Each structure stands twice: as C-alpha cells, then as structure tokens.
C-alpha cells in the first residue's frame with residue numbers, strides 16, 4: 069500500500085512538473101494567439117468534454133468564435149494550434165519541412181509502426197517513393213475488379229434490408245464492404261466480412277481500431293507506462309498477435325509463388341491473379357537502399373493500408389447515402405445520370421471509363437466530403453519555431469488542420485450548411501487549399517484515386533439497386549451547424565457527429581431502402 073501511495077505521489081508530481089515546464093516553454097508566444105480560457109494541468113479538456121460529440125461541437129464553436137482563423141487550445145499541457153483558413157492550410161500542407169507527425173499518431177505505432185501514415189523523415193520519403201507505383205493508373209484498373217465483385221456481394225446483403233422494409237443503421241454495415249475491398253486489394257486475400265467474419269483478421273482489426281480510439285481520448289491511457297497495465301492493452305496485444313500470424317501466412321504463401329516466377333514473367337503475367345496482388349507484390353519485390361523490406365516493414369505498410377483504406381471510405385459512403393436519403397431531388401438527378409450511362413442494364417458493374425462519366429455523382433461525393441470529411445483533423449508537430457497565420461508558434465506545438473471547419477467556412481462556401489453538389493461544378497479556378505478532404509501537398513492521401521473509385525462504384529450501385537429513403541418520412545436535411553450553441557439536435561435520426569479517428573455519427577446513420585424495379 070505504502071509503495072502504491074509513494075508511486076502515485078511521484079507520478080502525480082512528475083506530471084505536474086511536466087505540465088509546468090510545458091506551459092512555461094513558449095508560453096510568451098502562445099499567449100499572443102487567440103483562444104479559449106485555459107486551465108492549468110487540464111488545458112481546455114474541461115470545455116472540450118470527454119465525449120466525442122461534445123469535443124466536435126467545442127471545436128466547431130471555437131472555429132466560429134475566432135472567425136475561422138487561428139485558435140490556440142491545450143489538450144492537457146500539449147498546445148494545439150487549430151487552423152481553419154486556406155492561407156494557413158496552404159502554408160502547412162504545402163511545406164516540405166512541416167511534415168513531422170507525432171501526437172496523436174504515436175497511438176497507432178503498436179500496429180502501424182513506421183508505415184506511411186505514421187513515419188517521418190527519410191524512412192517516410194523512401195517508402196512514399198516505393199509505394200507510389202502501386203496506385204498507377206493501370207493498377208487502379210485492376211483494383212476495379214475487386215471493387216466490383218465485392219460490391220455485388222454488398223448489394224445482396226442490402227437486398228435483405230430492403231426486403232425487411234425497416235429502418236437500419238447503414239453505418240454499422242458499410243464497413244464490411246470496405247474492409248473486404250481493402251483486404252483483398254492490399255493482401256490479395258478475401259476476408260469475407262460481408263458474409264460474416266469468417267477470417268480472424270476482421271474482428272482483430274475492429275478490436276485494435278477500438279483500442280486506438282479509446283486511447284486517444286483517455287486522460288490516463290495516453291501514457292504508455294499506465295496503458296500497459298490496462299485490459300485494453302491486453303486486447304491490443306491479442307489482436308496484434310492474430311494479425312501478425314495471419315499476415316505472416318499470407319506473405320509466406322505469396323513469397324513462395326513469387327520465387328517460382330521471375331520478375332519479368334511477373335510483369336507480363338496478366339491473368340488477373342498477379343494484378344490482384346499488386347500491392348503486396350510491390351512490397352515483396354521492392355528494395356530500399358539496395359535491401360529488401362523486412363517482415364516488419366511489410367506488416368506495417370499492409371496494416372497502414374488496411375487501416376487508412378477501410379474506415380475512411382466507409383465514413384464517406386455512409387454520409388453520402390445519408391445525404392441522399394434526405395435529398396430526394398439530388399438522388400433523382402444522380403439516378404438519372406446512372407440511367408444515361410447504363411441504359412436499362414442498371415445492374416451491370418461499371419467499367420473504368422464509365423466511372424469517369426459519373427460527373428454528377430462526383431459532385432455529390434465532393435459535397436459530402438466538404439460537410440462530412442472522413443478525416444476531420446490532421447496534425448503536424450513543429451520541430452522548430454515557425455510563423456503560421458501571422459503568429460510565431462513555438463517548437464513542440466501541434467498544428468491541427470481542421471478540415472471539417474474549413475468545409476463550413478462561410479468565407480469560402482456560401483450557405484455552408486446546405487447540401488448543394490452543384491457548387492463544385494465551377495470551382496477549378498479557386499485556391500486548391502480551400503477544400504482538402506484528402507489533405508494536400510507532400511503528405512496528401514496516396515489512396516485518393518483508389519478511394520474515389522471505390523466510392524463511385526459503391527454509391528452508383530446502391531443508387532441503381534435501391535431508392536434510399538430517410539429513417540422515417542418527412543425528415544429535414546439532417547445537417548446541423550455544430551458551432552452554433554443554440555442549435556440543438558432534437559431529432560433522434562439526425563446524425564450527431566463525433567471524431568473516432570474518422571468521422572462517424574454517434575447515433576448511427578439510419579435509413580431505409582426499397583428495391584428499384586425496372
């Protein structure tokens with residue numbers, strides 16, 4: 069008991085001293101930046117609250133209160149400078165120097181390690197160069213086959229919901245389709261999440277994502293030395309062990325096949341089998357500084373793609389379907405476009421060229437990502453004092469690029485809370501940093517084209533198979549100004565946004581489906 073008391077006292081004193089040092093460091097610079105009142109030790113956590121929904125509201129409120137400019141806030145002792153205007157976004161995202169990631173990306177290290185999303189410096193640059201060819205135009209065409217086959221199975225699953233004619237939570241099930249697509253694209257192995265979790269990989273991924281989410285928002289589990297004593301840590305280790313074993317089996321099998329083929333054969337082999345494995349093959353045959361990748365390297369890159377590639381696309385498909393359910397006129401236009409492309413053969417899988425013809429659907433997706441960006445915030449940590457948005461920001465501060473409040477900045481988008489896909493029709497001439505759902509600059513989303521393809525394939529099939537209906541008749545648009553303290557969401561079916569690594573609705577995305585008849 070005495071040992072526990074001494075230990076707690078030492079830890080508490082160390083924490084208080086650490087926050088004191090942090091507050092002092094750069095304090096004179098930080099206090100010049102506008103921001104809400106800050107509590108010592110707790111920073112702005114008392115105003116942010118502990119629930120993802122409250123945190124999202126507080127951030128949106130501050131963005132508006134400080135006129136979509138630069139806002140200083142603290143998570144405990146860690147200073148976060150939120151930027152939400154295009155000029156500051158451009159300065160940060162276009163920079164080759166301000167690329168360093170640490171907090172909160174360090175919570176992903178146990179799984180993603182030095183994968184592309186979380187690594188820095190030379191390692192990141194080398195891997196970025198090595199992986200870029202995996203998203204070459206010709207390889208993307210090969211991924212289309214996987215997307216088409218998977219979404220056909222997803223339509224069968226949705227058919228069951230349409231038969232029941234009842235409201236259901238679309239957010240809950242859409243991940244099954246996106247996880248199937250990304251696992252097959254990244255590992256060349258189907259995991260059949262749509263049919264039910266037949267592979268242990270699927271529950272292991274859900275488990276590990278769940279632990280990472282909880283950790284980011286936990287005041288205590290943020291610290292490694294406390295986290296290792298928790299039950300969440302045990303769950304994380306168990307899930308990691310499963311993923312390592314499964315992936316190691318997949319890699320061994322594929323390595324054996326590759327050894328039988330020489331590289332030239334591999335390039336010529338066009339029977340679909342090789343192309344389905346493009347990403348893994350690329351990693352298995354790649355060299356960095358003349359050395360092949362280790363198992364750990366491959367594990368981390370494949371995991372990064374599985375992580376980045378499933379929750380993000382699930383969020384985007386989910387919110388697009390939600391918006392279409394609340395805007396029947398826009399849904400009718402999107403359906404008309406599909407009819408114009410496919411004629412009466414409305415159940416056929418799209419070709420690569422037909423995806424390019426889906427111009428209106430593309431506007432719908434862009435508008436969805438403006439209001440509901442799958443990745444609402446991205447963060448960079450400063451390695452040296454830097455001037456951003458007219459303020460000197462000290463070393464060690466985190467810069468939070470708030471993609472979600474950039475999308476509702478009224479200086480950029482008029483009537484920001486209206487769902488108007490047409491607004492993107494003539495936007496080519498405007499500043500590219502006005503709208504960055506896939507980030508921008510050197511660390512932008514490498515899977516952007518893959519994602520747009522998957523979104524188009526999935527949503528186009530849903531629109532052609534079903535009428536998407538709101539949870540109950542007569543609902544409004546379901547889009548709320550979260551920054552307005554007077555805006556209360558009283559309708560139980562309207563999405564209540566929360567940050568769960570990706571953007572999600574706390575109360576689900578409830579819709580109904582009815583099968584279209586031709």
Ligand code: HEM
Nearest residue numbers: 184185376377380381384442443446506507511513515519
């Ligand atoms: C709607 C879907 C998607 C959205 C909105 C999205 C958005 C983003 C954003 C905002 C970033 C920057 C993150 C940061 O700097 O912290 C990012 C990075 C990344 N994304 Fe995506 N993403 C999507 C889908 C995908 C897919 C399908 C893949 C893989 C197939 C992917 C792979 C990656 C990777 C590897 C990075 C890290 C790139 C780097 O740091 O060099 N993403 N994504």
